[in-house]
Amino acid sequence: MLEIKNLHASVGGDKPILKGLDLSVPKGEVHAIMGPNGSGKSTLSYVLTGRDGYEATDGTILYDGEDVAGMAPEERAAKGLFLSFQYPVEIPGVPTLTFMKEALNAQRRARGEDEMSAPDFMKTVREKAKLLNISGDMLKRPLNVGFSGGEKKRLEILQAAVLEPRFLILDETDSGLDIDALKVVSDGVNALRSPERGMLVITHYQRLLDHISPDVVHVMSDGKIVASGGPELAKELEAEGYDKYVRAA
Amino acid sequence: MVAVKETIADVKRLESDKYKYGFTTEVEQERAPKGLSEETVRYISAKKDEPRWMLDWRLEAYKRWLEMREPDWAKVNYPKIDYQDIYYYAEPSSGAKYESIDDVPPEILADFERLGIPLREQEVLLGVAGAAETAAEAREKPRVAVDAVFDSVSVATTFKAELAKAGVIFMSISEAIREHPELVKKYLASVVPTSDNYFATLNCAVFSDGTFVYVPKGVRCPMELSTYFRMNAEGTGQFERTLIIAEEGSYVSYLEGCTAPMRDENQLHAAVVELVAMDDAEIKYSTVQNWWPGDENGKGGVYNFVTKRADCRGKNSKVSWTQVETGSAITWKYPSCILRGDNSVGEFYSVAVTNGAQQADTGTKMIHLGKNTRSRIISKGISAGRSDNTYRGLVSIHAKAEGARNFTQCDSLLIGDQCGAHTVPYIECKTPKAQLEHEATTTKLAEDQLFYARQRGLDEETATALLVNGFVREVLQELPMEFAVEAQQLLKVSLEGSVG
Numbered sequence: 225m226l227e228i229k230n231l232h233a234s235v236g237g238d239k240p241i242l243k244g245l246d247l248s249v250p251k252g253e254v255h256a257i258m259g260p261n262g263s264g265k266s267t268l269s270y271v272l273t274g275r276d277g278y279e280a281t282d283g284t285i286l287y288d289g290e291d292v293a294g295m296a297p298e299e300r301a302a303k304g305l306f307l308s309f310q311y312p313v314e315i316p317g318v319p320t321l322t323f324m325k326e327a328l329n330a331q332r333r334a335r336g337e338d339e340m341s342a343p344d345f346m347k348t349v350r351e352k353a354k355l356l357n358i359s360g361d362m363l364k365r366p367l368n369v370g371f372s373g374g375e376k377k378r379l380e381i382l383q384a385a386v387l388e389p390r391f392l393i394l395d396e397t398d399s400g401l402d403i404d405a406l407k408v409v410s411d412g413v414n415a416l417r418s419p420e421r422g423m424l425v426i427t428h429y430q431r432l433l434d435h436i437s438p439d440v441v442h443v444m445s446d447g448k449i450v451a452s453g454g455p456e457l458a459k460e461l462e463a464e465g466y467d468k469y470v471r472a473a
Numbered sequence: 474m475v476a477v478k479e480t481i482a483d484v485k486r487l488e489s490d491k492y493k494y495g496f497t498t499e500v501e502q503e504r505a506p507k508g509l510s511e512e513t514v515r516y517i518s519a520k521k522d523e524p525r526w527m528l529d530w531r532l533e534a535y536k537r538w539l540e541m542r543e544p545d546w547a548k549v550n551y552p553k554i555d556y557q558d559i560y561y562y563a564e565p566s567s568g569a570k571y572e573s574i575d576d577v578p579p580e581i582l583a584d585f586e587r588l589g590i591p592l593r594e595q596e597v598l599l600g601v602a603g604a605a606e607t608a609a610e611a612r613e614k615p616r617v618a619v620d621a622v623f624d625s626v627s628v629a630t631t632f633k634a635e636l637a638k639a640g641v642i643f644m645s646i647s648e649a650i651r652e653h654p655e656l657v658k659k660y661l662a663s664v665v666p667t668s669d670n671y672f673a674t675l676n677c678a679v680f681s682d683g684t685f686v687y688v689p690k691g692v693r694c695p696m697e698l699s700t701y702f703r704m705n706a707e708g709t710g711q712f713e714r715t716l717i718i719a720e721e722g723s724y725v726s727y728l729e730g731c732t733a734p735m736r737d738e739n740q741l742h743a744a745v746v747e748l749v750a751m752d753d754a755e756i757k758y759s760t761v762q763n764w765w766p767g768d769e770n771g772k773g774g775v776y777n778f779v780t781k782r783a784d785c786r787g788k789n790s791k792v793s794w795t796q797v798e799t800g801s802a803i804t805w806k807y808p809s810c811i812l813r814g815d816n817s818v819g820e821f822y823s824v825a826v827t828n829g830a831q832q833a834d835t836g837t838k839m840i841h842l843g844k845n846t847r848s849r850i851i852s853k854g855i856s857a858g859r860s861d862n863t864y865r866g867l868v869s870i871h872a873k874a875e876g877a878r879n880f881t882q883c884d885s886l887l888i889g890d891q892c893g894a895h896t897v898p899y900i901e902c903k904t905p906k907a908q909l910e911h912e913a914t915t916t917k918l919a920e921d922q923l924f925y926a927r928q929r930g931l932d933e934e935t936a937t938a939l940l941v942n943g944f945v946r947e948v949l950q951e952l953p954m955e956f957a958v959e960a961q962q963l964l965k966v967s968l969e970g971s972v973g
Contacts (some may be wrong), residue, residue, distance in 0.1 A: 248804075273928050275924050275928075276920065293577065296932070297927040297928050298926060298927045298928075298930050298931060298933075298936075301927070301928055301929060301930040302930055305476065306928075307928050309928075312925070313919075313921050313922050313925040313963060314922075315922060315925070315926070315939075316943050316944065317942070317943025317945070317946035318939055318940070318942070318943035318946075318949070323939070324929075325930070325971045326935070327926070327929035327930045327931055328930075330929075330932070330935060331928040331929075331930035348479075383929065387929070387930070413971045470660065
């Protein structure tokens with residue numbers, strides 16, 4: 225589903241961060257990328273979703289067999305690529321519901337589908353918000369403004385649930401969460417697992433993977449994947465740290 | 474290179490398509506001789522069939538104006554205006570006011586229709602424009618009475634008869650001078666004195682048309698009132714004069730909308746608006762100003778030099794100014810409140826958008842004279858392109874205004890890196906028993922917000938519009954519903970092409 229080959233990318237035009245990254249995530253699988261700070265994990269998430277200033281300088285990003293590297297962020301979004309942000313951005317004055325409705329209908333229009341009616345939209349959101357313990361009051365407030373870290377992360381997952389992307393990238397979704405919030409968010413993510421959907425879980429710590437168990441774990445260091453294995457690899461990293469891989473790279 | 478040329482052509486098309494009100498209506502017109510002189514003043518007064526006292530009043534203003542100097546303190550730049558190179562009066566030649574809507578030249582009716590302003594009352598009632606609407610929906614649709622001003626004359630005023638039943642006088646100021654001279658004499662220039670400022674004095678000498686509203690004691694005006702100003706004739710200034718009086722315990726909500734054709738020259742719009750609110754009366758005044766802003770390089774566009782002031786004369790009276798300013802090459806206006814009555818309230822909600830080479834210097838003055846008077850100022854400035862946007866405001870608390878309170882919030886949003894935002898708040902306080910709060914922020918439309926919205930599927934223009942609407946939400950909420958939707962659209966169109 226996602227095929228990354230020899231991906232090179234630099235930030236701000238000159239500083240190389242990704243240095244020949246290869247990664248393949250088949251449909252229906254959950255892959256985790258672990259790595260020390262500065263290994264290029266967040267850069268990877270931005271390059272995949274097309275943020276300005278994060279350009280791929282070499283290699284290919286095939287998504288469903290199509291090279292998405294030159295596409296605008298909104299085109300990639302309409303094709304079903306979703307990024308759950310490490311630091312969700314505050315959008316003052318725009319109620320959460322309005323934002324989600326605009327986004328959903330923009331994606332639908334781009335795909336040539338009919339817009340969702342207001343009653344259907346409300347019904348969908350209410351059902352999904354309930355699972356994530358998000359109140360109606362929160363949905364009326366401007367998106368992410370004054371929300372706690374946990375609330376913001378729950379709203380990221382709610383947006384994923386409403387937009388129903390085909391591929392999810394979770395960037396440090398566990399950061400800033402206490403144990404209870406981690407449980408709610410992980411349950412939300414697990415509810416989205418499906419044979420039709422791929423996921424890439426980027427994390428620094430093992431603890432998120434106790435809740436969302438990955439099919440494959442990759443270790444990233446200095447802009448490359450340096451090791452891959454089963455869930456046991458995450459446990460090993462937790463016990464021994466990244467030293468071995470940092471040195472290897 | 475071919476591709477580049479095509480792109481440039483595309484962009485050009487986009488630019489001129491953006492302003493959808495830029496068309497000109499072909500209608501025969503009659504104009505005053507070019508230039509300003511005593512003759513011009515007499516010509517206008519004669520055209521309006523005015524009584525002697527009105528002509529004398531105009532002539533006196535004209536004499537004063539000759540002695541005055543054009544102010545230069547605003548943060549705007551423009552070449553010196555040649556007052557002899559302007560037409561001060563233009564009317565469709567088939568006569569000034571039409572007895573019935575059927576007498577209005579079809580070109581003008583079509584013009585207003587194209588602007589979305591229906592002048593036939595039954596159309597407004599039944600909403601014939603939207604055929605799908607059911608009768609029930611039409612009934613629920615709020616009705617708006619319209620005074621339509623085309624260049625220097627009011628061409629139609631709707632719902633006059635129905636409003637008269639409620640005792641509300643709603644007519645053009647030219648008619649009011651003839652039909653209600655006692656009211657006009659009593660209130661005209663009672664808020665903005667003849668000699669108030671250069672442009673106001675000029676307006677006194679040559680004002681052409683505008684709206685007169687009188688709401689009697691205890692009456693809640695049964696519908697929204699509005700004036701639609703349209704500048705059509707070439708080389709012509711528009712000198713609007715509006716006077717609204719709300720007697721004790723009455724309420725009125727009034728809206729004004731403005732558009733003009735695209736022309737290479739600069740056109741002058743120098744208006745005076747006066748509001749008087751007596752005891753327990755409330756006036757809500759909303760503006761959506763969309764005069765032609767000129768092209769990308771600052772060629773053409775309307776100079777919008779306007780004096781708007783409200784006198785909260787009675788105790789517990791209230792005036793709210795809400796404005797959405799997206800048009801004009803230069804905007805220079807400060808809708809103000811004199812809070813004379815004890816416990817009176819003044820509010821100013823403003824969104825000013827500048828793009829391209831536009832310049833805006835706008836804000837408000839809140840003059841607290843009475844005890845326990847309160848004022849609230851919410852100003853949202855948005856600058857894009859190479860434009861300059863200044864908030865200039867005065868909060869003045871006089872010695873007797875014990876217990877006065879003011880809250881001011883000025884937020885500026887910058888889009889791109891070639892525009893400017895400036896905030897110039899003046900505060901004077903002559904009593905220790907007052908409370909003033911001032912908050913100001915300046916932010917740049919953030920790349921991270923844009924990316925976040927685009928990652929969720931919104932294209933750059935839509936994302937920008939959404940973020941900007943979020944920024945101005947507090948103000949748009951103050952507008953009547955139909956206008957709020959229009960204003961949102963207008964913001965989107967005004968800012969098209971300002972990112973990326």
